[in-house]
Amino acid sequence: MARPTLRVIPLGGSGEVGKNMTVLEYGNDAIVIDSGIMFPANDMHGVDYIIPDFSYLTQRPHLKIHGLIITHGHEDHIGAVSHFVEAFPRVPIYATRLTAGLIKVKLSTEHHALIKMINAGEPFTLSVFNVEPFHVCHSIPDCVGFAIDTPHGLIVHTGDYKFDNNPIDGKRPDYARLASYGQRGVRLLMADSTNSDKPGWTPPEITIEPAFDKVFQQAKGRIMVATFASLISRIQITANMAQKYGRKMFITGFTMREYVKLAREINYLDIPESILGDANKVSSYEPHKVVMMVTGSQGEPSAVLSKLAHGRHRQMEVVPGDTIVLSSHPIPGNEEMVYRTINKLIERGANVVYDPLERVHVSGHACQEEMRLMINLTKPEYIMPVHGELRHLVQHGKIAVECGIPQDKVIFAENGMVVEMDKVSVRKSSERVPGGYVFVDGSSVGDIGKAVIRDREILASDGFLIVNVNVNKQTGDVLGRPEIISRGFIYLRDSDDLLETIRGAVLDTLKTNRSANGKRQDVLQESISRTLYSETKRRPMVFAVVNEV
Secondary structure, rough: OOOOEEEEEEOOOOOEEEOOOOEEEEEEEEEEEEEOOOOOOOOOOOOEEEEOOHHHHOOOOEEEEEEOOOOOHHHHOOOHHHHHHHOOOOEEEEEEEEEEEEHHHHHOOOOOOOEOOOOOOOEEHHHHEEEEEEEEEEOOOOOOOEEEOOOOEEEEEOOEEEOOOOOOOOOOOOOOHHHHHHHHOEEEEEEEOOOOOOOOOOOOOHHHHHHHHHHHHHHOOOOEEEEOOOOHHHHHHHHHHHHHOOOOOEEEEEEHHHHHHHHHOOOOOOOOOEEEOOOOOOOHHOOHHHEEEOOOOOOOOOOOOHHHHHHOOOOOOOOOOOEEEEEEOOOOOOHHHHHHHHHHHHHHOOOOEOOOOOOOOOOOOHHHHHHHHHHHHHHHHHOEEEOOOOHHHHHHHHHHHHOOOHHHHEEEOOEEEEEEEEEOOEEEEEEOOOOOOOEEEOOOEOOOOOOHHHHHHHHHHHHEEEEEEOOOOOOOEEEEEEEEEOOOOOOHHHHHHHHHHHHHHHHHHHHHHOOOOOHHHHHHHHHHHHHHHHHOOOOOOOEEEEEEO
């Protein structure tokens, strides 16, 4: 009997930056790699974040998922774990010590997930998949990639990585293990593509210390360092500087406080208790004695930094003399929000320090030379670029071809595409599964589709207009003057001529559509929309209410 085909299905992170998730499926057995979130784009009004579409998995009751294996603890890899657990409560989660701890912080008491600890270099078996984690360097400790033995060959999934030979935690990349996979024979390399358009090598994390030292040396008032809550190495550098310059360190934001607490408990952060202060009492310290860790480096409206920038924080405000360090790069699509936040902070008198003004951030992702090194170490037969927008995947493919991999063995698969692997070849299938966006808005998950987002975009750009009109039930004659309500479209008090034009259109439309055939309201809305576009060249959302009295 012929062996089943191995199927590799990216459900997130391929063709975009964020919400990373990949399924490996062999017959009725499967494992899942990562379950992350993505930040919404500017036109996704009201959306808190986006998660992968699990429907392909939930709609296959015969498919047994043997484990969710996690590469590391950043939000774009673990942010959707709680949603995954809700959908698959019996599937165990495999993660390294720090990553497992961060996942536990994220999961509420309602989620009873089975989390199993794994270590780099210690293989474990999940049905037909023999999984060996290997250590990689990134911008958070305890990162791993996975070498996965399957019935049709070895797959190496790098996770997010860079070759940092002087890492903050002292744990260097495992070059020997990567080379050993190349000697064994790698059938398919699935590799991080985020920085494929950047030449050279990504600088080590330690190279930002001089810039931080300069900031602490020159700052006369408070220092606020904005970064991701999970960027543990950046928090360590800040703590080192706080200790060197005699500043008290305050951690703001629930998630960041919990992450710092956990990382200190398991010795992934070395911060003396003596330099930590209560964030609720920060105002009682002299400004030159204060350094604060804050969230919001991506301009997120609900985060501390954005609230400070817009004067909406309940306990603090930005004052002249504050120095604010943005220790991150804008995620693609977030640039506008980040720069708007920077401008608002400058308006309030803050000195804002960000890359490229000073090297206060380095990427955690491999640049082109490191990608070449990864390919040459693992010597894959096929390569499938992952983790990046389409432009990143394509550029990564060009690098692979330069390294000697034939063009027909470079696989470009965006979310929802199915890649099939057997003894003969690795190839894209014509099949496509759901791989789009699932929007999370408050407690609502998946209830907000493209139609709702489109409506919100119209409301945000052109507003709405409501016409309320009474008609005689028997004759269809209009009774009184139509009432017009508008928000975000026109200022009614200054638009008398346009209002009369709208009322005229309402009267004319109802005069020629007297019969109550159930479509009078729709006809009226269409007529008002045409009139508004003719007069203003804008298309607000139009509602017509016809009351028969």
